[in-house]
Amino acid sequence: MSAHRPLPRWADIALLPALNLLLAFLVSGLVVLLVGENPFHAIQVILYGAFGYGDGFGYTLYYATNFIFTGLAVAVAAHAGLFNIGGDGQAYVAGLGAVVVALALDQTHWLIAMPLAVIAAGAVGGFWAFVPGWLQAKRGSHVVITTIMFNFIASALMVYMVNRVLKPASTMAPESETIEVAGRVPQLRQFFSFFGYSPVNLSIVIAIAALIGVYILIWHTKFGYAMRVLGANPTASRYAGISNSKMIMITMTISGALAGMVAINEVMGVQNRLVLDFVAGAGFVGIAVALMGRNHPIGIALAAILFGALYQGGQELQFVIPGITREMIVVIQALVILFTGAMEGLFRPSLERAFMLLSPEQKSEAIAVSTAKPES
């Protein structure tokens, strides 16, 4: 009889991710060692590059902003039992909404342009996720498949839109007209010189608001309750009179809108125009962020900062240690995603066993629970 008991909450939220991260760094260290560099020096460079000075920290926060949005997008869908892999595509097409509003209102004020662009980007990103949601709710096509396909459609659509519709005749580069004045989201460096030349901007305020908003949505609204019922037990949600099809469509729309906020950060905050492939895989990093953050806003914030630090520290690493190339950085980032995301359950069984060995009461309780099961 395999009696097992779920881990204590703190171990699940803190210990397990920490162990996974440790393993990821260990293997990464081996890789660094293999190319003949000192792993401790590498870690030192990463940490300094990500947190050690204003510019670096600013970049970390800028990356983290994107990851918060895409992480939340994955988490919201996950609470309803949906796996939205299409954050990348949703963020990408949301760029259309952002750039159109930003260019149209470029001569007004950012206080007008930014909120409207948020709505527009959210609407377009939301729509891009609503369609797969509708297909699952009404036609039974699984969102995992359709959201992946929608990533490809988004990518093709955007190449067309940028080259044929948005590109001014005067330029050769595949990009939209430049946003000059009010369509730009103010940079944090305008208020705090500490951030140097880093591109962290007011979008991070939207990210923080989104973290709080998602927390309230999931745990303090009736909609969030229904969402969690659907995610935990779709039969029970039908029993409770919750319309599963409606829930799937609305949840996917919210998820897509959150992913769409990446466009605000990138298009209006950093690039000041729509460029090809501005999302740069943030949608996929969001999956790892949500997994590592246990779909909880606090966890997502921390995981987003971790990944932001890896991105920024990694950039720094290739400058400081020429032996470690750009590709090596990608390998290290991939290892972290692998161990904290894809293989996040690696240590769970042994950790559960360890906890049971440490505490006999827990063991007896676990056995009592698992033997009581056939009765009900």
Add this chain to the structure above:
Amino acid sequence: MNTQRPETAAASAPANGWAIELEKINKRFGAVHANKDIDLKIARGTIHGIVGENGAGKSTLMSILYGFYTADSGTIRVNGAEANIADSRQALALGIGMVHQHFMLVDNFSVLENIVLGAEDSGFLKPSLNRARKELDRLEKEYGLEVDPDAIIEDISVGQQQRVEILKALYRGAETLILDEPTGVLTPKEADDLFRVLETLRAQGKTVILITHKLREIMAITDNVSVMRQGQMVATVKTSETSPEELAELMVGRRVLLRVDKTAANPGKTLLEVQNLVVADDMGVTRVKDVSFAIRAGEIVGIAGVSGNGQSELLESITGMRDQKSGTVVLNGKPLSLEGDDGAARARQAGLAHVPEDRQRMGLVTTFQEWENAILGYHDKPAYGSGAFLDIAAAKKAAADQVKLFDVRPANINLKSSLFSGGNQQKIVLAREMEQDPDVLVIGQPTRGVDIGAIEFIHNEIIKMRDEGKAILLVSVELDEIRSLADRILVMFDGVIVGEADPATATEGELGLMMAGINKTAPRTIGIAEQGPLP
């Protein structure tokens, strides 16, 4: 016990010897003693029926014989030699094959491929298939089991699929075939065909063990029959020396009734009316066939029946969880609109509460804390928060009240629901549904998997609801429960209400016969309820 007849069939060794001998088989699952000192001898070349109510231990016993479970104690002899059957491969090697209730076939493979699957005799498929085709041809001829070997499984009928299962067992050299509820999925004609096949098998010297709860089939085809009840082998008799009435009595037994203190019902106006309801299951098979009945305020109507005769689909469609093909449900004089996947919400708003048959799959979200389950289905009510927000304090207060009123243990509303025992989980569901003051309460299997103490409590709560003037529809596979709680009993068989009985006068034997679909015109049957409500 005068029903315990001597094991006449087992007294002397038969001409062909014993195919299977089971001696003192015991099997426990936790606190449940599923098989108690089972003795069973099956003569070679006969069809041996095993009957019993749900949970009597038939399936467990056959699973032990087929190697799915290992007995805690006891001996098995196959063809006179002691056998140790650890898995189904060994069972097959001993010539024991099984045809499961739910077929184990690969839908998009051909008949031939399914038969060879797992019994390929070389690394390459082609030679195996060719050899199998010849062998299959021989088997089909010998036993009159015609099936097109190249047909794809999903294209052939259920009856044909069953033949494939039988052929699969024969192909693997089965001398003894176990069939678990083989006619449950068949049409009457397919069932007749199956019986012809079984007779041919017997004529060819094979042994057949037939597990069923349909006494008609037992009488029609078996040579000997064994009756199980509550994990014990009650009797083994020659079929020619018994009658369906006697078997029904043996099956149901003379258990002590769980007496419930209740006064006579005082029914008022009609609260729930079901008219010409037709419902299909997930596979599209019609499970409820034109069912009509009415329930009045202050009465409990029990639906008795062997499980799988459409009761679940009936419950789910009345409560808005399953689309109905046609028919109407009228609640309090108003027709209920139950279409769409949020039909359950409208049913609740209209005053219909539902305690589902399967509390863990439907009635609870087991990963939620207790208080979160205390508002499931009612979370949209203004009492639990105005507008979009959830008033957690109000929900927790409601949960605390429910826990206290229904004596849920432990009385901790922050505990994860999966950590409560079956009985306490059921109390959580009952408390939630009853405390919303519904007009009609629909209850499925109120005490399944619930310990004795909680059963009494739950029964008393149901009676209390009735005395408050609610209409209660009760579905249970426990005949005792229906008999002691219901004021009227409707018997359901094969999707149809085959009769109505007065629990005060109907005997268990009579009800058992109606449940088994025999004698549709039992003396006390007065047709469906709408023709004549009780005085």
